[in-house]
Amino acid sequence: MLSVWLPIRTIWWREIIRFFRQRSRLLSAIAQPLLFWILIGSGLNESFKPTGTSNQQAYTEYFYPGIVVLVLLFTAIFATISVVNERREGFLQNVLVAPVPRWSIVLGQTLGGITLALIQGVLLLGIAPIIGIKVGLISILTTIGVMILIAFSFTNLGLLIAWRMDSTQGFHAIMSLILMPIWLLSGAIFPLAGTPSWLAWVMKLNPITYGLAAFRHSLYLDSHITFTELPTLMISILVCIVFSLLTYTGAVLTASTQQL
């Protein structure tokens, strides 16, 4: 058993060390979403009232869960993009010729990504009481659980892409064409209700919609506010678990079949 966990632990640990030695990463993963939140949130606060939501929220409050999810997404992207270069020249080459199964390499990288996402996610949870969201122990614990699931699937989604890419430019292209749109269409900046039906369908098929719904539900558990227009907490969490398993399987398969 030791022989399997030791490599996973060491790959996880490397991700953490690297992160803290690259200060710019911490800044860029948190600062950009926060800036979005302050600028877009303040700009739209007066003119935009989310329709179909069961409680009257200010836009900054509506936008807040979306921003936390964006931080999770950015963290996953920054944690996985290094795979592109390290696989061809540098550190990962050594890992690939070591007697370590690919699934454990991917698991180590994923656990690293989750830890980094959680550190930043929990920091951001500190903002919730400031903007008037009442969070108690149950809210916090459930929200952290949901964040783990979202970070797990984002990191694996990042790995799934990064293990295939030959250049970081390619990764950036995928990021703008796929990763950002799935965040935009998850209910992060506008709710599903009131969108044209084709868009509503896209949003309903988007797994991150359920991640965000689970996040909203869990954040307001202690405030006893329910969101009837969203998929229920149970269904959302179920979708998140399925999506996490799918992305992990995809990432392991990609890492196992890639040569070079």
Next chain:
Amino acid sequence: MGEHKRIVVDCLTHNYNTRCALDNISFNVASGEVFSLLGPNGSGKTTLFKILSTRISPTSGNVKILGFDLNTQKKAVRKLIGVVFQNPGLDTKLTVNENLRHQGHLYGINSKNLNNRIVELLDRFDIADRKNDIVEELSGGLKRRVDLAKALLHKPKVLILDEPSSGLDIGVRIQLSQHLKELATQENIPILLTTHLLDEAEGCNRVGILDKGRLVAIGTPDQLKSEISGDVVIIESESCQTLAEGIKDRYDVQVVSEDNRLRIETTNAHEFVRDIVTAYPNKIKAARFGKPTLADVFIKMTGNAFD
């Protein structure tokens, strides 16, 4: 196939789609010897390295490492080989010590054994005082030493290196070459490296010359050079074409022309040079002769200049 043949490459062929990168290659490497694969860019040595380091599977043929088949027993082979890549496989944000610990953990080495092994290797490569330095602050030569220490951490039974001296200056290169020879004899392991540098290949026990995916010659540097009879004469001239034809007609020698130079193998070089300088007084800019080098062997075997 004696017990001492630790790397056995048998009829190895590799194609990328329709392009043939390796064409029916066979050779052995024994314990205690440093074997180099010498070839210019595109000769197939990187492909061969990728196969030996278990990163790609060959189209056909097989490789046995200590009797384990590379195609079917990858995991067993991975435990046995130490690999050094062209670009140091180090995490530049980690310290020397952290890099080594990480490597140890990948190979399942536990704390106490790992600590002892790290101290031993840091001493061997004379980098103990740099162990807490972040790798990106180290020079190319030092990085290479850390890289070597890392590859040896799990006591591999076979060491393979891809262009280990690329980016190193000549002094460090000679040091590296000595290190590898000592290592091969002390640990009694076979070491295989790829290189495009003639001086590096000269320093190895045996050399295999690769050209366009074929192994065109194999032997000790001296054996290879003895295939050339006598000396090599180099003549520089503005009118190589006519000069080459004239010399071929007049003497019974093989003439290879490259750019503004002619290369001729002959036994009585000093008399030959005297004769042709007299015979073609205005056509020769410079003439010199010397003992053959591996570059001459390469030209003889392939008909192309080594570059």
